Amino acid sequence: MGRFVLRRLLQSVVVLLGVTLVVFLLLQLVPGDPVRVALGTRFDQQTYDALRERSGLDRPLVVQYLSYVGHALTGDLGVSFRSGQPVTSIVLERLPATGSLSVTAVLFALLVAFPLGVLSAMRSGSFVDHAARVFSQFGVSVPDFWMGIMGILLFAGVLGWLPPSGYVALTDDPAGWASHVALPAAAVGLVTASILTRFIRSSVLEVLAEDYVRTAEAKGLRRRVVIVRHVLRNALIPVVTVVAVQLASLVGGVIVIEVLFAWPGVGRLTYDAVQARDYPVLQGAVLFVATLFLLMNLLVDVLYARLDPRITLR
């Protein structure tokens, strides 16, 4: 177990180094002088010189990279070309908005996918099963931002039940947050729910065909005990990991929904940074999300090893 975690940890460190390299090189790919491009019409020599100095673009590439990684290790991701604020604090400020949206979306998805997936596997071929499959095929094919637009049209426009966009912090006004998060979370959650429904369904089907399930039935256990103790306990191990990975990818991945709903999260930050050509912020946001993604995956592996006793030996 310890060795398994250690090996995964080392792997993650190597990948993370690669990630920093990619993120670092992003700035080098900008055609021309990135500082100049970033300033655009707001160009003035003094600001330019200050930013240029600060960004260290005059130094050799290797030195720049090492210094970038060195600073990143201490939590320093540079300063915004626009506001001069430290990138780290700009990104962290956006985390609650994105975090609360992602978690709500995944919870919503689980609420739908868990019963639907389990039921459609247990009654495979039934009406429920067919409905679940149509639902999940619909969900994996539909663009979530289109669902968002349709949601706004129906719930904000026609019915007038929910605000069309905007954000209220959960800590300021829970009810206001809830009414604002409902539409974007449902739009994102619908897609996640479809993926999870498929996954849960096939996972449960696979376990239902296992010999040990027949063993459990041969023991005369109640159906509920067979399902909960023997089927779900095994079927949900891979599902837990997929849920965690989905959650991780949502943190950096709900860009379009955040733009559509004016939701001030990390995705929206990325979009704004792209529009403003604020490259340090873009780099910081991307690096932050990728790091979080890697950490979540590491966590998932450890979790997996804890849930499945067979892995501990490896």
Place this chain on the structure above:
Amino acid sequence: MSAAGDRASADAGTPGGAADPSTAPHPPTRADLTSPRPVDDHPPTRAAEAGTLRRTLTALRHDPPAVAGTVVLLALLVVGLAGQWLAPAGINDVDVDQMLRPPSGAHPFGTDELGRDVLSRVLVAARVSLQVGLVSVGIALAVGVTVGLLAGWYGGWADNLLMRGMDVLFAFPVLLLAVAIVAVLGPGLVTAMVAIGVVYTPIFARVTRASVLAVREQVFVRAAVSIGTSDLRILRRHVLPNIAAPLIVQTSLSLAFAILSEAALSFLGLGVQPPAPAWGRMLYDGRGFITDAWWLGFFPGAAIFVTVLAFNLVGDALRDVLDPRQLTVSEARRSTR
């Protein structure tokens, strides 16, 4: 939204197995899910090995969703090639007297805020979507297969280096990476294709490598190696044909996700630039009028949905026929990253 990428990966990672349609005996259609659990007195006959073209087509013909998907794709192809001529009006015919008109006989999909015919723009935009989808998946396929072949065939440090590189690309949410790439290269049709291509490369590399590793150990390949056949020849003659099935499946599913990604990029203004029409961009431009002009939000989105759905239906059916092995749970878990 990360949807496209997550879907690509989570989809490839459906935990297959005994109960999955693809491993069920005989014609692997959706109906197989109703089949009883095999008991030892009636062991399921091995599903046919990767089928010939004819067997594939026969199986697809008996799968109504796949037939529907194929028909839609053919129609899309026609629209993509001949959109300009099919469109009842010019895509940039601005008509200030006809602004934001609801669907009618003259404008079946209504008109936008500049009085342009939405139907015409939706039809012409099909070309952009298909083009970006095909080219970017083509890039991902070419690069990914090359990387996967080299890594799987030579192993050792080449394998390590290449696959760690793919791991790095896999460490970013799909859309975020695409956005970052387009952001630095500058928005446009070509950069969108490159960005989406890069993003989908790792999954092809992984699928290829896994298949190569499996094929490499088979007797006929070892025999070819032992009689001194050149590597290139073995790869082309023996390995590629044997990994074609999973690649075909992955390609058709990736097309769906690439088109979703393109829509997302163009929604963010990072795809093809105005005044050329793109479905995602039309949704973005129409979002200010959502509550007043529902048709601006509805039709372009429906076009994306129908296209993606068609690719998914065909992809699923192909997977059922061609890739009966499916992925085991642990492989699936890895490919969800």
Place this chain on the structure above:
Amino acid sequence: MSAPVVPSPRAGGEPPGGEPVLAIDDLTVTLGTRNGPARAVAGVDWSVAPGRTLALVGESGSGKSMTVLAATGLAPRSATVTGRVRLLGRELTTMSETDRRRWRGRHVGFVFQDPMTTLNPVLTVGRQVTEACEEHLGMSRRQARSRAVELLDLVGIPAPERRVDAHPHQFSGGMRQRVVIAMALACEPELLIADEPTTALDVTTQAQIVELVADLRRRLGTAVVWITHDLGVVAGIADTVAVMYGGRIVEQGPVDAVFAAPGHPYTRALLAARPRPGAAGEELAAIPGAPPSPLDLPAGCAFWPRCPVRGDARCAHELPPLVPIAPGHRVRTFYPTTADGGATADPTTADGGATADPTTADGGATAEDRHQLRPEDR
């Protein structure tokens, strides 16, 4: 509620025999498959008395497993089951599913073929061994655990106090099968059904498991139905034997009588295909051809296409009845072998498929392996 396992109170002096523990009468199982109905079991009847062992013998696909699965309500959902099944005098087929479930595990224990897959990988061995006791006997978790320790000890697992909390992957194949046996015996059932329990094990382990079950039967007085394709095992443990082919019983009788004077050509072929100690160098006989598909059973005798005797047209078109050839010894054929071992029909007149085909005979292979080598002989 921790009754001593050894010796079980009811095992003691009670002599084997008496009212059957399980009696199956005219059992027929039809499976709904995509390719039409498949008759897996047809009109099977047998019974097993307390403390006795019945061996159910046949190739895979002969319906031997399906017989017991259907009898105990474990057949797949698509199966249609008719006939009568009496367990301890109670009719099972008309029982509600809930009642039937309460009898499974409590009165019948199961041991399945592959101990690698019959145990749940994420639960501890102890939990799995006695979870049925919690269900049927109302034991607490703690009682169930100490009972599991007793049972693991009973089946010969060393250091049971420690092993009870281990997971299945920490056991070897043979040890896992011991765990499965302990599990089957947890509630002291009157009947143990062992479905090819040694097939997945290596030879030395096989012998140990056979010995263990025989020993436990003696000590606990449990009746045993032993399903196998290996006649070699049967001689050592069974009192009676029922040979199945194409979903029907083709021969049934006391084990000594069947071995000494097999009445059915199929049984004879099976016996000839069995490696015997002390017969080294002798060629083994393979049975040419493959068993019939349950989707497409012949109108007459199911064995006819492979039969070395090949009587006449009657065999092809008319189902032979199960007729007694000695007390308790029944055979389903028009051409039973006489008691002195000679066949009524001369095997040398049989065309093509002779009893012995030395070119395909493969030393240690079972009949099952061999017909896989020659799948399309018919």
